[in-house]
Structure formats: C-alpha cells, structure tokens
Amino acid sequence: MTSIITGDIINSKKSTPKNWLEALKNTLNSFGKTPKTWEVYRGDSFQLEVQPEQALQACMLIKATIKQFEHLDVRLAIGIGEKTYQSKNITESNGSAFINSGECFENLKKTTLAIKSPFNSFDTALNIMLELAQLTINNWSSTTAILVKTTLENPDLNQNQLAKIQNKTQGNISQGLKRAGFDEISKLLDYYKTQIQSLC
Secondary structure (H helix, E strand, O other): OOOEEEEEEEEEHHHOOOHHHHHHHHHHOOOOOOOEEEEEOOOOOOEEEEEEEEEEEHHHHHHEEEEEOOOOEEEEEEEOOOOOOOOOOHHOOEOOHHHHHHHEEEEHOOOEEEOOOOOOHHHHHHHHHHHHHHHOOOOHHHHHHHHHHHHHOOOOOOOHHHHHOOOOHHHHHHHHHHHHOOOHHHHHHHHHHHHHHOOO
C-alpha cells in the first residue's frame, strides 16, 4: 500500500512562481527526491508519494507552506492503494493509489482537501472531518501558516523553543497555535494515523 498526493496551487497566476515554488520544492524534498518521489508539472501542479500514515501530515505541511504566501492556497487529494507500475518519474507510475488520487482530485469542488482509499466507510468519516477542519485551515493567515509549518517541522520543540525560532514570546506562540486550531488538527492527525495503520 502507498499513498499519492495530487495537488495544485490556487491563484498561482496572482503570484510570482519564484516566491512559492522554492518553498514548495523544499517541503516536497523533505519526503524524498524528485522525480521518483515527487514532481512538479504544468507549472503549478504536483504529485508526491508518501507512506499512507504520513499522507495527512504531509498535506497539512504543504498547506501551511503555501498559505504563508498572501492570496495563495492549495488543493490536495490523497489517494491510497497499490502501486503496480514504478517508473523513474512519479507522474508516469501507475496503480490504484494513482487512480484514487486522480479521481479524488477531479472531484474536489468546494473542498480543498479530501481522501479516496479502498475503505469506503473510512473515507466517508474522514472526509467529513476534513471538511470541518477546513473551516479553520482555509482561513490561516500567512503568520499562522508560518507558525504551523515551523511547529509541524519541529515536533520535538516546546512553545518556548518555537518562540525563540520565531522571535516571539511564548504567549504569542500559544495564541497563534490556538488560532490555527493546532490542538484539534493534532488530534485529527493522530486519529488518521491509528485508523490507517489498522486498515493497511
């Protein structure tokens, strides 16, 4: 079992690519090398392969990476399944994980984050949770997004250490994470991880 994330940048034409493209590539790079693990294509679309239990966390990190730029957002579709053909380019590989990701992406209408796996009842429950989570994450300001990104990238740091990195007070960090809904998002990530480990 593997998971494929298909994404594209919303409002990419309103921003110079060099602003967000470098940041996106750095984030994708933390999961593996291009073009086998990830690839940017058509200018503002990308695919990334990660272990199924990492997929939702990867999406949150990508979301925070892009949301740090004014007026930008990102659509993300997680597909879970098999990989039956491995090419040297991820965009040419194939299998049910790729098909699920592509179909899920095509069906993203009013939502910017969804999942499609072989487990229908899991998908139904999780997609409702993701829609609720988006009431918060789609409204992250660029400051909030930077804080979420730093926190996700440094899971072992406490609020005082995060405050030093961000040149802020511990109180600012605490308030910022509250605004970001970070506790609730962490619970969602934990729930997702335990569910997907029991299914895969």
